[in-house]
Amino acid sequence: MSSADDTAAPDIVIFGAAGDLSCRKLLPALYMAHMHSRLEPGTRILAIGRQAWSRQQYLDFIDARSPAFIEPAAMDASVWGAFLARLDYIGLDVSDAGAYAALAQRQLSQGLRVFYLATAPSLFARICEHLGSAGLIHEGSRVVLEKPLGTDLASAQAINTAVARHFREDQIYRIDHYLGKETVQNLMVLRFGNAIFEPLWRAPFIKSVQITVAETVGVGSRAGFYDGAGALRDMVQNHLLQLLCIVAMEPPVSLEADDVRDEKLKVMRSLRKMDLAAIGRDTVRGQYGAGVAEGQSVQSYLQEEGVPAGSRTETFVALRAHIDNARWANVPFFLRTGKRMAKRHSQIVIEFSEQPFSIFGSSPHHRPNRLIISLQPEESIHLGMMVKEPGSGMKLHPVELGLDLQSSSDKRRAEAYERLLIDVMKGRLTHFMRRDELEAAWRWVEPILRGWQALEEKPRPYAAGSWGPAASSALMAREGLSWFEES
Numbered sequence: 229m230s231s232a233d234d235t236a237a238p239d240i241v242i243f244g245a246a247g248d249l250s251c252r253k254l255l256p257a258l259y260m261a262h263m264h265s266r267l268e269p270g271t272r273i274l275a276i277g278r279q280a281w282s283r284q285q286y287l288d289f290i291d292a293r294s295p296a297f298i299e300p301a302a303m304d305a306s307v308w309g310a311f312l313a314r315l316d317y318i319g320l321d322v323s324d325a326g327a328y329a330a331l332a333q334r335q336l337s338q339g340l341r342v343f344y345l346a347t348a349p350s351l352f353a354r355i356c357e358h359l360g361s362a363g364l365i366h367e368g369s370r371v372v373l374e375k376p377l378g379t380d381l382a383s384a385q386a387i388n389t390a391v392a393r394h395f396r397e398d399q400i401y402r403i404d405h406y407l408g409k410e411t412v413q414n415l416m417v418l419r420f421g422n423a424i425f426e427p428l429w430r431a432p433f434i435k436s437v438q439i440t441v442a443e444t445v446g447v448g449s450r451a452g453f454y455d456g457a458g459a460l461r462d463m464v465q466n467h468l469l470q471l472l473c474i475v476a477m478e479p480p481v482s483l484e485a486d487d488v489r490d491e492k493l494k495v496m497r498s499l500r501k502m503d504l505a506a507i508g509r510d511t512v513r514g515q516y517g518a519g520v521a522e523g524q525s526v527q528s529y530l531q532e533e534g535v536p537a538g539s540r541t542e543t544f545v546a547l548r549a550h551i552d553n554a555r556w557a558n559v560p561f562f563l564r565t566g567k568r569m570a571k572r573h574s575q576i577v578i579e580f581s582e583q584p585f586s587i588f589g590s591s592p593h594h595r596p597n598r599l600i601i602s603l604q605p606e607e608s609i610h611l612g613m614m615v616k617e618p619g620s621g622m623k624l625h626p627v628e629l630g631l632d633l634q635s636s637s638d639k640r641r642a643e644a645y646e647r648l649l650i651d652v653m654k655g656r657l658t659h660f661m662r663r664d665e666l667e668a669a670w671r672w673v674e675p676i677l678r679g680w681q682a683l684e685e686k687p688r689p690y691a692a693g694s695w696g697p698a699a700s701s702a703l704m705a706r707e708g709l710s711w712f713e714e715s
């Protein structure tokens with residue numbers, strides 16, 4: 229371990245350090261940061277878990293799990309050994325105020341202290357309170373809050389209020405890992421670093437926007453959490469709304485955190501509230517049945533371990549949203565996300581309006597211009613255009629101009645968590661959610677949750693490995709549109 233005399237070197241204290249997120253994402257991300265010398269010398273990682281383990285037992289536990297989540301080419305036994313040397317473990321019951329003495333004994337850094345709360349959000353308030361009472365929060369402290377932050381507006385407000393008793397807003401880093409993805413950050417550059425898009429990036433030049441985050445995985449071992457949440461809380465309230473904000477926001481004054489977050493907040497506040505009629509008409513809930521995902525037969529959501537019999541939790545959502553402002557008047561935004569879908573892909577499709585008049589008459593090959601931004605697993609930008617079909621006559625032929633972002637640079641592309649952890653260490657808040665932004669997202673989502681309850685909406689079944697319930701295609705077809713992969 230690094231020397232405790234190094235009192236100014238940063239400390240990263242991870243609560244929930246034996247949990248799934250820590251093993252799969254946080255420790256691999258910190259390892260990569262360590263490997264690329266992005267952690268300051270002397271940085272300690274203090275892992276906190278419930279188990280009364282020795283340091284060596286914790287290291288053995290991590291050693292058996294985390295390397296599987298590190299790119300094989302980046303795994304190096306001696307670097308891994310040096311990384312583990314940064315780690316210490318403290319087994320403590322985070323609900324027990326007295327237990328924090330064990331943390332205090334480690335003599336936390338006089339410089340930067342990062343408290344990463346990767347526990348259930350119901351523990352956030354208590355952990356902050358006990359850290360405060362134990363005198364462990366100082367000027368150089370920052371707290372990172374994992375999603376989901378609450379289950380509705382009131383619970384999110386309660387957590388935010390409790391955390392704010394101990395940390396100023398500029399010390400609070402609310403993570404949405406989508407904001408750490410290279411391609412998501414690139415969206416800002418695409419929009420604001422290229423003069424050709426901005427004049428067209430509005431009504432009436434854009435006809436519709438589609439945002440899809442499709443996963444092939446099922447609920448896995450997370451039924452305990454997921455069944456109480458569902459896709460709207462798990463994905464739409466955060467990841468999809470953040471993508472929508474970046475697509476729709478006005479150019480921020482600068483890249484400073486509050487300038488960007490002010491613009492995202494305005495988008496959230498301009499989202500048209502859905503009443504019961506709109507919820508019935510413009511939202512689709514689905515739940516996967518048995519089927520074939522990535523070539524394997526898979527069971528239905530209801531058969532997954534830990535899912536209560538007869539659960540009505542949605543594993544799929546499609547909806548049509550409107551942003552009531554001058555830029556986006558009458559442009560529908562279609563959002564869609566689901567588990568066990570046909571293909572893992574996250575994509576934003578900007579469909580431009582038709583020309584007011586075509587000198588080519590009507591052609592069966594004619595397609596509207598579309599900008600297709602693939603976020604994952606492919607990282608690419610394609611622009612669908614019309615060209616002339618070779619030969620006599622003036623027949624139209626659709627083609628795509630394509631840019632593969634992965635091959636456009638040799639530079640290493642860090643994973644979202646590594647990038648965001650480095651931002652926390654450097655005090656950069658731009659890619660984290662501010663309190664008002666997060667609460668505005670809940671203000672828009674909560675009526676949908678309530679509306680579904682009032683309408684007693686049962687999720688529509690869809691076969692695992694499909695694109696979701698037929699009603700999702702119908703939502704688009706009503707307006708003469710279709711999801712990109714169906715067109």
Ligand code: BG6
Nearest residue numbers: 375405443445462463467574604
């Ligand atoms: C998490 C959700 O926030 O994002 C998961 O809780 C989901 O249910 C995951 O699987 C998707 O993240 P990614 O980076 O794999 O698209």
